[in-house]
Amino acid sequence: MKYDYLVVGAGLYGAVFAYEAKKKGKTCLVIDKRDHIAGNIYCENVSGINVHKYGAHIFHTSDKKIWEYVNQFAEFNNYINSPVARYKNELYNLPFNMNTFSKMWNIATPQEAKDIIASQIADLNITEPKNLEEQALSLVGKDVYEKLIKGYTEKQWGRDCKDLPSFIIKRLPLRFIYDNNYFNDRYQGIPIGGYTKIVEKMLDGIEVRLNTNYLDNREEFDAMADKIVYTGMIDQFYDYKLGVLEYRSVRFETEELPMENYQGNAVVNYTEREVPYTRIIEHKHFEFGKQPTTIISREYSSEWKKGDEPYYPVNNDKNNALYQQYKELADKEHKVIFGGRLGGYKYYDMDKVIAAALEMCEKEL
Ligand code: FAD
Incomplete structure (x- = not known):
């Protein structure tokens, strides 16, 4: 065998693994089917601006160890995510906080906001929410739901809120202070110079092959390494033989x-x-x-259709049950370790993906 590990995927999970493996004296070959490293956190510099090519990424965590770990590879700026919602021509601060409520109802105090929300919820008389619409209404009342949740959620899921299950919105954080910081986490920021540089540093001195799809030559790749860390789609690894995860x-x-x-x-x-x-x-x-x-x-x-870029796993009962079946197959593999958001069919924030990779390194290396 030429390498101790073949790492399929040069995203954050694969890069953390390869970095830690190298530290322990192991050899890795990292391959990615894309023409760049960094997976979905890749930033492309255009006219001096780092463009988040696969969607906006804000690093946030409450885990001090992970914050210190990632700060080895980059200095972070003091960006605080404070999104704005635009409904027709009205602009509201997010997340739902006193700035939002004061704009919506022309009020000033937390008690006034609480009273309006409570009276709107009471008017509806919903005891057991049957769908997402009823769930959201029973948590925030009519105005916030209609202006800030309904249209956005329907676009996100491509379905009417009445046809979406209530569990999607388990709770809606309402903040009765004037605070537009979207995250509650202790640490937050954007790496100065972009995310790609973090992954570049992690992979420094490690052999990386781009435009290389494991599935096109799997026998050849299997013969090259003792073990494989696979961060691609788990159902695709098994040629979708049990069904397609959505x-x-x-x-x-x-x-x-x-x-x-x-x-x-x-x-x-x-x-x-x-x-x-x-x-x-x-x-x-x-x-x-x-x-x-x-x-x-x-x-x-x-x-999403087979062949499109997969972004958010649809973790409903049907897909979770199918994933469990694939996981049973994966657990029987001796040579392959599955990881990352696609290998685990799970939405992971970056801090969680780093934590999961480090946990796996503890066991494996
Ligand atoms: P990926 O980055 O997807 O890496 C997997 C890599 O494997 C890819 O490069 C892929 O090309 C490669 N690959 C797959 N199959 C093969 C194959 N057969 N052969 C070779 N290579 C293969 N997290 C935050 O903390 N904050 C945010 O603000 C945030 N925003 C997000 C916004 C969006 C739209 C999305 C979808 C996610 C967001 N995330 C955010 C989550 C973040 O993107 C993930 O935590 C992280 O990218 C996961 O890293 P990964 O290595 O598991 O997967």
């Missing part, structure tokens, strides 16, 4: 505009049904850019 996909329409500042914020959600995209990202604002032009991406949520 995802939601996202289509990005990106353009450079000849102006310095288009929307004044990195993230603006369009919460009305009539606008076809869910949000517009203006990339330069993640890094407080002052470039003369700007780059924006409109995000359209779409149904």
Whole structure:
């Protein structure tokens, strides 16, 4: 065998594994079918602006160990995610907090906001929510639901809220303070210079082959390494023999505009049904850019078909049961370890994917 490990996928999970394996004196070959490293956290530099090619990524965690770990590879800026919601021509701060409520009802105090929400919930008389609409209404009342949740959620899922299961919205955090910080985590920021550099540093001194699909030559690759760390889709690994796991996909329409500042914020959600995209990202604002032009991406949520880029796993009962069947097959493999968001059919934030990779390294290396 030429290598101790073949790592399929140069995303965050694969890169953390390869970095830790190298530290322990193991040899790795990392392959990726794309023409770049970093998987979905890849940033492409266009006109001096780091464009988050596979969707906006904000690093946030409450885990001090993970924060220190990732800070070995980059310095982070002090970006705080504070999205704005646009409903028709009304603009609201997110997440739902006193700024949102004060704009919506022209009120000032937490008690006034609580009273309005409580009276709207009481009017509805919902005891057991039967669908997402009833669930959301019973948590936040009519105004917040209709202006800020309904249209956005329907675009995201491609379905009416009445036809979506209630479990999608288990709780909706309402904040009765004036605070637009989207995350509650202790640590937050964007790596200065972009995410790709983090992965570049992790893979420094490790052999990487791009434009290389494991599934095109699996016998040849299997013969090259003692073990395989596989971060691609688990159902595809098994040639979908038990069925296809479903995802939601996202289509990005990106353009450079000849102006310095288009929307004044990195993230603006369009919460009305009539606008076809869910949000517009203006990339330069993640890094407080002052470039003369700007780059924006409109995000359209779409149904995923085999062959599309998989983004969000649809973790309903049917897909979870199918994943369990694939996992049973995976658990019997001696040579292959499955990991990452596609190998585990799970939405992982970056901090969680690093934690999962490090946990696996503890066991494996
Ligand atoms: P990936 O990055 O997908 O890497 C897997 C790699 O494997 C890919 O490069 C792929 O090309 C390669 N591959 C697959 N199959 C094969 C094959 N057969 N042969 C060769 N190579 C293969 N997290 C946050 O913390 N904050 C955020 O703000 C945030 N925003 C997000 C926004 C969106 C739209 C999405 C979808 C996710 C977001 N995330 C965010 C999550 C973050 O993207 C993931 O945690 C992270 O990218 C997962 O890394 P990974 O290595 O598991 O997967």
